[in-house]
């Protein structure tokens with residue numbers, strides 16, 4: 001299969017590109033290297049030293065004998081280039097990772113809010129409009145988020161995208177009154193995003209529903225949980241193929257941050273009581289899920305396929321306590337910079353991937369140590385001042401750097 005990976009230089013895009021290439025697919029990456037530019041803007045680099053994109057691709061050819069193509073342009077801005085790319089390359093599928101993916105970054109200030117909305121929704125709309133204009137039958141696989149649902153529970157498992165409801169109908173098709181009766185319907189699960197970033201994935205959902213209905217585009221939307229881990233079979237083959245490892249307060253995600261913090265002797269930064277329950281998936285399952293989704297496209301005219309791409313749920317404080325137990329790390333409860341429930345339950349259906357053959361890589365001590373080892377190996381690259389989460393969900397952000405998060409008194413290396 002010929003697959004274009006939009007955002008193929010990022011944390012998910014790069015390992016997914018290598019995995020698909022390794023499976024024999026013909027892969028072309030499209031990326032404007034914006035994630036690297038944001039590193040420079042934040043002064044926060046990946047803990048692991050990532051090679052530049054040309055070196056990455058050359059190393060993959062050397063190691064595997066396989067070619068990955070690369071085009072540098074901005075999907076959100078360069079519509080003509082995107083259209084020309086699709087028409088020239090005629091991919092069977094496009095995997096769309098080309099979005100700003102950090103909730104704290106999206107909440108930092110009005111500039112970041114506008115950038116995240118402009119970038120993410122324009123990238124998605126440009127892609128969909130370009131496919132329609134190209135007249136090609138290209139399957140779109142999009143990386144969405146579990147965060148579109150919010151993290152509540154209505155006394156039921158969150159379904160995969162669609163909710164069965166019943167409404168009381170009291171009119172016939174001509175508007176005449178009839179005996180009230182219950183009519184079943186299926187609707188998109190009500191959304192409840194917790195950040196501007198998560199909200200852009202909600203907007204994406206609406207774009208997908210429209211283009212699937214109006215233009216019969218074939219679209220799969222993957223509602224992914226929080227990734228943990230950093231290495232895949234392919235990224236481990238050569239140091240130049242190494243994946244990003246974000247640990248800073250904006251881009252670092254919770255479990256990888258805790259593992260890095262444990263490795264460098266920094267107290268684990270539990271927000272508030274750590275009562276937030278979230279969905280997780282290991283990075284090696286993510287790459288496999290992308291391939292499974294590519295192999296199981298919807299047919300033309302079918303509604304958007306939505307899969308919950310997560311394998312387990314955990315409460316933040318349980319993860320911190322587990323790491324404290326196995327690595328001796330200290331736990332620090334810091335004021336929560338976000339507006340989110342202090343405690344929540346989360347139960348979600350994930351049967352589609354399991355039915356299609358995903359064999360989940362769940363949390364295990366061995367795998368936790370493996371990630372911690374990677375972090376320890378590159379500990380001398382860590383900038384401790386970048387660890388605290390400083391982006392607030394309130395307007396105070398605009399006033400500059402808040403001093404809300406307690407810095408640890410001493411940091412051992």
Ligand code: USQ
Pocket residue numbers: 101102103104144145146147148224225226227252253254255257269270271272274276278279316336338340389
């Ligand atoms: N948290 C801490 N301490 C930290 C960092 C985070 O307690 O040092 C807490 C947060 O307050 C939050 C939870 O951990 O309650 C998750 O935070 P996160 O930064 O790991 O995840 P999130 O902001 O939700 O975003 C990440 C990815 C995003 C993806 C999303 C999936 O950056 O791209 O869509 O996970 S999900 O969370 O299921 O919506």
